[in-house]
Amino acid sequence: MLSRGAVSGRALRGAVGSPPSRGLRASPRAPSAMPSWVIDRYGPNDVLRFTRNMVFPAINFPNEVIIKVHAASLNPIDLSMRSGYGATALNMKRDPLKLKSMDTEFPLTLGRDVSGVVMECGLNVSYFKPGDEVWAAIPPWKQGTLSEFVVASGNEVSFKPKCLSHTEAASLPYVGLTAWSAVNQVGGLNQSNCSGKRVLILGASGGVGTFAIQLVKAWGAHVTAVCSHDASTLMKKLGADDVIDYKSGNLEQQLKTLPLFDFILDNVGGSTENWALDLLKKWSGATYVTLVTPFLINMDKLGVADGMLQTGVTVGSKTVKHLFKGVHYRWAFFMPSGPSLDEIAELVDSGKVLAVSSSE
Numbered sequence: 590m591l592s593r594g595a596v597s598g599r600a601l602r603g604a605v606g607s608p609p610s611r612g613l614r615a616s617p618r619a620p621s622a623m624p625s626w627v628i629d630r631y632g633p634n635d636v637l638r639f640t641r642n643m644v645f646p647a648i649n650f651p652n653e654v655i656i657k658v659h660a661a662s663l664n665p666i667d668l669s670m671r672s673g674y675g676a677t678a679l680n681m682k683r684d685p686l687k688l689k690s691m692d693t694e695f696p697l698t699l700g701r702d703v704s705g706v707v708m709e710c711g712l713n714v715s716y717f718k719p720g721d722e723v724w725a726a727i728p729p730w731k732q733g734t735l736s737e738f739v740v741a742s743g744n745e746v747s748f749k750p751k752c753l754s755h756t757e758a759a760s761l762p763y764v765g766l767t768a769w770s771a772v773n774q775v776g777g778l779n780q781s782n783c784s785g786k787r788v789l790i791l792g793a794s795g796g797v798g799t800f801a802i803q804l805v806k807a808w809g810a811h812v813t814a815v816c817s818h819d820a821s822t823l824m825k826k827l828g829a830d831d832v833i834d835y836k837s838g839n840l841e842q843q844l845k846t847l848p849l850f851d852f853i854l855d856n857v858g859g860s861t862e863n864w865a866l867d868l869l870k871k872w873s874g875a876t877y878v879t880l881v882t883p884f885l886i887n888m889d890k891l892g893v894a895d896g897m898l899q900t901g902v903t904v905g906s907k908t909v910k911h912l913f914k915g916v917h918y919r920w921a922f923f924m925p926s927g928p929s930l931d932e933i934a935e936l937v938d939s940g941k942v943l944a945v946s947s948s949e
């Protein structure tokens with residue numbers, strides 16, 4: 590197997606900006622249409638439509654692969670996108686090079702997670718070959734995975750963990766990469782600096798939270814998980830040291846009885862950030878990271894330029910305000926990344942991260 594660092598692997602997989610003509614490869618086996626769940630307008634569940642005639646995805650860039658979808662999954666973002674969340678920003682990114690004469694994003698396929706098998710590779714892809722079992726989280730500005738086939742950049746794809754079925758594997762990439770982005774890339778925690786750190790996870794029983802607990806436990810942290818009572822057994826099973834029921838009284842007061850934290854991951858948002866930063870150790874590099882941000886909502890409401898300006902002002906002023914109080918305040922976002930999925934696959938195959946089923 591080629592290493593990701595090899596020129597034929599990682600370097601060529603980075604060629605997102607290359608002209609499309611370099612990567613086109615006709616597939617002798619590709620059908621012209623495929624089954625998909627699509628939406629033709631934003632709205633409630635009944636906008637979902639099943640079709641057998643969705644256009645088969647094409648390789649437009651030399652570093653892209655076509656994946657035959659064996660399993661896909663849904664996240665809260667799919668429900669939000671179905672209702673129009675992020676349409677302004679995501680549509681702008683959907684066709685930045687104006688490759689297609691698209692008047693509209695519809696029919697739009699939702700679904701970010703995929704576990705499946707590589708069917709076709711662009712000319713510059715040598716890290717994967719047809720037949721490889723892979724998993725990925727496709728960014729929201731691309732057509733999604735509720736289809737028989739999906740196209741992804743090689744940089745977004747990784748070999749599926751061997752110990753998981755396709756169905757289990759499809760539950761992890763989007764939440765895993767979101768947690769990875771928040772904890773590691775934005776929050777700065779990693780295997781070498783996390784041991785003994787006190788980590789608080791708000792909204793710990795959801796997709797992102799259940800992954801984040803396992804990730805920081807694998808790196809040696811002490812984890813306090815906040816969730817409702819019925820999830821407490823699961824939290825303990827995943828490694829949480831303390832479990833706090835947010836429905837059993839004033840959460841802020843309950844958490845104030847505990848020692849201060851080095852890191853807080855907020856999956857809940859709202860008024861939580863008005864008091865949660867007071868739970869951090871001061872002047873010690875302690876960090877609060879929230880995943881609940883108004884970034885896309887600002888653009889939907891105000892347009893791209895004013896939305897970005899508003900976002901910059903909001904995050905900038907909050908960051909500075911909290912810096913003066915001795916703590917770091919950050920926003921985090923899902924980031925598609927094959928290399929990060931490689932690291933997650935290792936954690937899964939070594940038994941340190943489990944796929945959580947709905948029956949648990």
Ligand SMILES: NC(=O)C1=CN([C@@H]2O[C@H](COP(=O)(O)OP(=O)(O)OC[C@H]3O[C@@H](n4cnc5c(N)ncnc54)[C@H](OP(=O)(O)O)[C@@H]3O)[C@@H](O)[C@H]2O)C=CC1
Nearest residue numbers: 767792794795796797798815816817835856880921922923
């Ligand atoms: N910025 C980004 O790029 C991304 C942001 N997100 C955001 O992160 C958040 C988490 O995502 P995800 O894990 O997939 O969502 P889920 O819906 O799977 O999980 C949310 C969890 O939060 C719990 N919860 C709700 N209210 C509270 C509360 N007051 N205190 C503690 N826990 C609470 C719920 O538990 P219960 O049902 O027991 O109340 C639920 O298990 C969402 O808001 C999502 O929009 C997610 C992905 C990417």
